[in-house]
Amino acid sequence: MHExxxxxxxxxxxxxxxxTDLGPGCDRAMDRAAQLAQEWQAALTALIVGNLVSSPExxxxxxxxxDEKNLIEAVRQQLARELNAAGVEAQARVLRHxxxxxxxxxxxxxxxxxxxVCGASSRGLLERVLGSTVERLAGTSAQPLLLARRRxxxxxxxxxxxxxxxxxxxxALQKAAALFPGRELELCHVVTPPMSGLAAPMQxxxxxxxxxxxxxxxxxxxxxxxGTSLKPSVQRGSVExxxxxxxxxxxxxxxxxxSHGRSSLLKLLIxxxxxxxxxxxPCDVLLVPDLRARAG
Numbered sequence: 001m002h003e004x005x006x007x008x009x010x011x012x013x014x015x016x017x018x019x020t021d022l023g024p025g026c027d028r029a030m031d032r033a034a035q036l037a038q039e040w041q042a043a044l045t046a047l048i049v050g051n052l053v054s055s056p057e058x059x060x061x062x063x064x065x066x067d068e069k070n071l072i073e074a075v076r077q078q079l080a081r082e083l084n085a086a087g088v089e090a091q092a093r094v095l096r097h098x099x100x101x102x103x104x105x106x107x108x109x110x111x112x113x114x115x116x117v118c119g120a121s122s123r124g125l126l127e128r129v130l131g132s133t134v135e136r137l138a139g140t141s142a143q144p145l146l147l148a149r150r151r152x153x154x155x156x157x158x159x160x161x162x163x164x165x166x167x168x169x170x171x172a173l174q175k176a177a178a179l180f181p182g183r184e185l186e187l188c189h190v191v192t193p194p195m196s197g198l199a200a201p202m203q204x205x206x207x208x209x210x211x212x213x214x215x216x217x218x219x220x221x222x223x224x225x226x227g228t229s230l231k232p233s234v235q236r237g238s239v240e241x242x243x244x245x246x247x248x249x250x251x252x253x254x255x256x257x258x259s260h261g262r263s264s265l266l267k268l269l270i271x272x273x274x275x276x277x278x279x280x281x282p283c284d285v286l287l288v289p290d291l292r293a294r295a296g
Contacts, residue, residue: 013114
């Protein structure tokens with residue numbers, strides 16, 4: 001068992017990174033990054049990386065013979081205008097890089113970002129979430145990764161933390177409590193029914209009883225900020241269906257997941273269950289990495 005990190009009010013990030021491509025859906029991630037930067041009084045860096053010839057004005061500049069330096073400056077100016085229109089004070093960066101995930105990781109490290117916010121591509125958020133860039137980021141980023149889906153209507157107020165009572169989900173709970181102090185966190189443990197058969201009902205009941213027993217022990221062994229309020233629950237069903245139904249029923253705005261766990265719930269990178277989970281969840285998702293698990 002790893003020794004668990006203690007959390008404190010100083011856990012709030014002082015720098016955030018917004019990764020965007022300025023597609024039609026990116027305003028949601030930009031608005032959320034701006035809201036969090038204001039809430040946490042953090043500096044914000046906005047990064048666009050990849051194909052520089054995408055918008056009509058940049059295509060025209062390229063056709064007119066603009067060189068690489070001019071294209072980068074045109075993209076930077078467009079990004080700055082978007083940020084200004086959104087009322088965001090941020091540093092705008094533009095990189096042309098063949099590996100988007102690597103460029104985002106390196107920029108996050110360079111600016112000391114404590115959180116990376118991903119925006120939607122011009123093809124839509126889901127394709128980006130399930131695309132190789134976000135998959136690789138989720139599996140390798142040293143920072144928590146926020147996938148923004150909903151249009152912000154103020155600070156997050158309904159937050160659920162998915163748990164399998166592992167160290168990975170314990171870190172996710174600690175991070176959620178540190179980033180969003182003073183808000184009740186809904187701690188959701190999903191019990192997946194066994195295969196059908198005569199023993200299934202009995203085994204199902206035993207699994208639920210075990211989950212209800214494990215949760216209090218898990219909570220008691222998780223160091224949290226003083227005053228953290230938890231609302232634990234056990235849900236029954238497939239992970240993607242049960243958690244998605246819970247989100248819809250309780251109007252959850254953010255689901256927090258550990259990127260390493262012992263069950264299909266949090267073996268997030270990246271199997272079919274995780275793909276379905278990210279596709280089905282109708283809210284923002286925060287992926288919290290367990291760097292110790294990656295180290296072995």
